[in-house]
Amino acid sequence: MVFANIEYLFLLLLLIPYIVWYIMKRKNNEATLQISDARVYAHTPKSYKNYLLHVPFMLRIVALALIIVVLARPQTTNSWQNSEIEGIDIMLAIDVSTSMLAEDLKPNRLEAAKDVAAEFINGRPNDNIGITLFAGESFTQCPLTVDHAVLLNLFQGIKSGIIEDGTAIGMGIANAVTRLKDSKAKSKVIILLTDGTNNRGDISPLTAAEIAKSFGIRVYTIGVGTNGMAPYPYPVGNTVQYTNMAVEIDEKTLTQIAATTEGNYFRATSNSKLKEVYEEIDKLEKTKLNVKEYSKRQEEYRWFALAAFLCVLLEVLIRNSILKKIP
Template identity: 45%
Template sequence: MSWANPEYFWLLAILPFYIGYFVWKHFTGKRASIAFSSTSVLDDLPGNYRAKLVWLTPLFYMGAFALFVTALARPQLQNTTVEQYVEGIDIMMSIDISTSMRAEDLEPNRLIAAKQIVAEFIQNRDNDRIGIGVFARESFTVVPPTIDHDLAIEMLETIDMGMVRDGTAIGVGLATSLNRLRDSEAESRVVILLTDGMNNAGEIDPLTAGELAASYGIKVYTMGVGSRGTAPYPVDDPVFGRRYQNVSVDIDEEMLQEIAQMTGGRYFRATTTEELSEIYGEIDELETTEIEEIIYRDYEDLYAPWLFSGIICLLFGFVNERWITGSSLLER
């Protein structure tokens, strides 16, 4: 509850003066102030009871005054309605699932680290439609852009190496994601492409796919994953069990930078799991969702009960003074 005119409460400062005046009038020796006419209905009551009833009159008047002041202050009940217009973003996560993603320079390995961080990214994008595509030598869509983020994360967990033939067809992977976004009516459309290698397969050149993204107005963030130099790669030997060998890390950063630049995106390099998480956090901040709020406020006046209560209180005071006691204290 709120008050439209709370300044009227200052009028309550008059009450102490009224109380003081009444007490002064009552105790100045003018005992006639508690005298009763012979026609009073309380003539048969003892004097001390009749004297106590005299005090009800100012109490009723003070109560009425306080209630009238409260009504003047206009108590109100505020009902607020908020309408939100959300301009979401359509995002496709394009993830490299070639066997090189098994390298363990990111913990526990590149693919698992990417899946965990992508899941966190999806959970933070409440108002966006997010889809997932994967690529190696071929590419396919795991889940199209959807607002059902639980489904997207559930499908993300099923991604693994070996789902398609091995290789790195970056152009095909990007084109698959573009195909999912080209007919989208979202104001902003984004592809986040993650790879750990160089394009070595596919019928579509990555730069051609980048030009296609630019023509569609789709922004592409490219991401190279892997340490610089070499990375530990697990090899399962049937005789000696699992062993590790250092493999060269070759990422075509120049090509990835060019794709990002021509589409208005950015290129990132992640050499550790922590850096990969920071990169997705940075993209999360760069691609903010526009939310427009329209607030409607409706006020319901609640002064009527206070006003009516004040009138009743005033009437009781008048009756108590004129009809019951038969004399007016304030006139004596």
């Protein structure tokens, strides 16, 4: 324990002359009743009040000492604590093209992917996790972090239409690779969610997969969408009209990406299928991460203040009840 205002502790020295003054005062007090011989009272039993005579003064001294300690502001000490946790580094690469608004998954593909991914994030408290979004181009929504509260806040803001439309799978992988390539973790993973075929971007998906492989990054690919046709919403005035559109997922390319990087390809026709990815990731070797935790100072004056208040209260009660003087 340390004191923020340690100089106030010098006030404790003032208690010494106060104690001396009290002792001298007691010696110099004259008796209320003077008699010529006190031998007759030598064997008179003492009242319990005799033993309590100096208790109020002692309580006052303790209360004053505690008040001085409160003024000095006692605090717990700052501390750095090194600990090791098990975790892996993961980038979620999520397709936000307009086709992700199809409602073959409920409420739609994008929201279904977000819900399951958010559940995954909550279940991996020791992992560094980041988010990359892609459509016609790609950008990082959140870099790798263990602050999952911030991550989930940013996650909720993911929606279709925030970037140019299209499906640049290769760019999505490449962007995620740039966030993972310098990682010291033994296990580095990209989870790619998409519902289409690559039709935009300067980097092909297979080239991006080779780059990921060179950095020891494993890519899990997920094709989101049912087989056949899917209902797609079109806003018309103040209403929404639905039309069926064909589900076109380039499963061959997604499978090749996963195979190149020693990952797996999953076809997610429902939310429950997405969870299969997490079961596979749990089998990965986890790496130990050194984490330095910082503990802030905490004010600890409250207990001292409470003890001082109780001492004052007890002194007042004793003086005005058991040891009350009658004029």
